[in-house]
Amino acid sequence: MIQALSNVLLPVMLVAGLGALVSARFPIDQATIARVTLYLLSPALALNVLLTTRVQAGEVLTLGAAYALTVAGSLLLGWLTGLRAPQAQRRSLTASVGIWNSGNMGLPIALFAFGQAGFAHATLLFLMSFVGMYVIAPVVYTARVRRPDQPPPSAGGMLLNMVRLPAVWMVALGVTLRALHLQPPEGLMRGVELLAQATLPMVLLSLGLQLGSGGWPRLDARVWLATAARLIGGPLLGLAAGLACGLRGEVLAVLVLSASMPTAVNALLIAREYGGDADTVARTAFLSTVLSVPTIAAVVALLPRLTG
Template sequence: MHLVFEIVTIIAPVALLAAIGFIWVRRGLDYDVAFVSRLSMTLSTPCLIFMALVRSKVDPALLLDTVLASTLAYVIVGLLAWALVRLLKLDLAAYWAPLAFGNTGNIGLPVALFAFGQAGFDVAVVIFAVMAILSFTVGVWVVAGGGSPMSALREPLVGGTLLGSVFLVMGWSVPEWLAASLDLIGQMAIPLMLITLGVAIARLQPRALGPALALCVAKLALCTVVPLGVGLAFALPKMTLGVLIVQVATPVAVTSYMLAAKYRASPDEVAGLVVVSTLLSVVAIPAILAFFI
C-alpha cells in the first residue's frame, strides 16, 4: 500500500497539470499551442536543460556511461523500429520516429524529478540531451524525407544542450545574476509542457486506433527491454537504470504529431499513436517505477 501511495504521489502532479490543459480546452477556452510550444522549445526548455547540465552533480564516470548507454539504447531501438516498420510495410516517414523516440521532455523529465529527486533529474536531462540530438537530426531527416540533418544545430534546444554539455565537461559556471535569470525562464518549461500535452491530447482526432494499439504495445515492449538490457550491460546503478528505462519507454510525443502534420506524414495515424501510447503509459510508467522506488 505504501508503494502504491508513493507512485500515485509521483504521478499525480504530472496528471494534474495535463488534466488542467485537457479541461481548459474542453471548456472552450483559447490556448495557442503553436505559441506556447514555440516559447517552450525555443526559450524555456533550452534554459532548463542548459542550467541542469551546468549544475549537474553526476559523477564524470557515470555521466560517460549514461551517455554511452542511452545512445546505444536509442540506436538499437531505432534499428529495431526501422526493421518493424519495413516488415509491416508502413510509411517510414510517418511511423519510424514515433516508434523510436518518446516524450522524454513532457513526461520523462517531470517523472524523473518527482520519482528520483534532483539526482534523477540530472540523469534524465543527460538522456534527454542524447534523445534531442538524435531526434532533431536523424528523426527530422526521416520525417521530412530528406534535407540536411545538420540543420538541427539551428534549433535552440539542441544548441542549449550542446552548450550545456560543454560547460558540464569543462566544469565552467555562469554568473549568479545570469543563472538566476535562466532559472526563472527554465522553471516555466515543465508546467508549460505538461499543460500543453493535455491541450494537444484534447484536440487530437485520431483514426485507426486498432492498429495503433498493436504498434504501441510493441513500442512499449521494445523500449523497456532494450534499455534494461543495455543498462545491465553497463552495470548502471539502480537509480540511473530506472531513469534510463523510464525515459526511453515514454509514450509517443505530441511533437511527433506536429512534425507529421508539418511534413504531411500521415498525421492522423501518428495522432492515434500519441493517444494510445499515452494511455498505455498511465499503467506502464507506474509499473516501471514500482521496480525502482
C-alpha cells in the same frame, strides 16, 4: 509505490486535462506555444540542468553507452510499429517509442524507488535523454524527406536540421562553462531558472491542447503497438543494454526504470516543429502515460532482483 506513482501522474493528467478543456472551448494558436517552449523554455532548462547537476566522467561513458543502445533499440521498435504506414506516421511512431519521459516522471519515481543515490543517476540519464531528444528527433523527422526532383540531403543539411533548435546550443554552452569552471552572474542564472521552471507546465499544456483540439483521441492498433513497445519493450531493452555494457546493481536498475517511462511530451513539440504527425505522437503520449501506472509499478516491483 502505487500511491507514489499516482502522486506523480495526477498532476501530469490535471495540467494536460486543463489544456484539453481550454482547447476544446477556444481557438488556441498551438504552433506559437510550441515555438515558445522549443526556442525559449527548453533551452533554459537545458542550461540550468547542466550548470546545476554534478556528473562524473566515468559514469557518463558507461551509462551513456547503455543509454545509446537502449535508444537505438527503441527507435527500431518504433520503426517496426510503423511498417507500411504513411511516412509521416511512421516517423512519428519511431520518435514516440524512442523518446521517453525521463524528466518529470522518471526523476521523481527514481527518487521514490532508490533515494538520493539513485536520483543522481536518474538525473544523469535525464541529461543524456534531453540532449539525445533534440539531436535524434530532428534526424528522425527530416532524414531523406524531399520532393522527387530534389537530391538527397547533404551531411551539412542534416547537421543544420540537428542544430536548428537552441536547446542544442545551450547544451554546448553549458558543457563549455562547466569545462572552464565558469558560472554566469547570479541575476542571469535566476532568469534562466525562471524560464526553466515554466518548461514542464507549458509542455503538458501543449499535450492537452493537441488532444483537446481533436476531441477524444482515436486509439488505433498502431498507437497501441507503439505504447506496448514503449512501456514493455523499453525496460527489456534497457536491461539488455545495461548488462551488455557491464552495468550492475542500482545503476542498472535506474536505467531499466528510466527506459520504462511513457512517451515524452516534448516529442510532440518537435513533431509539430518539423512537420511530423503530431496527432499520432499526442495519442501515443496520452495512452502510454495513462497505462504507465501499472507497468511502472510492475517494473519497480521487479527491480530489487537487480539490486539484490
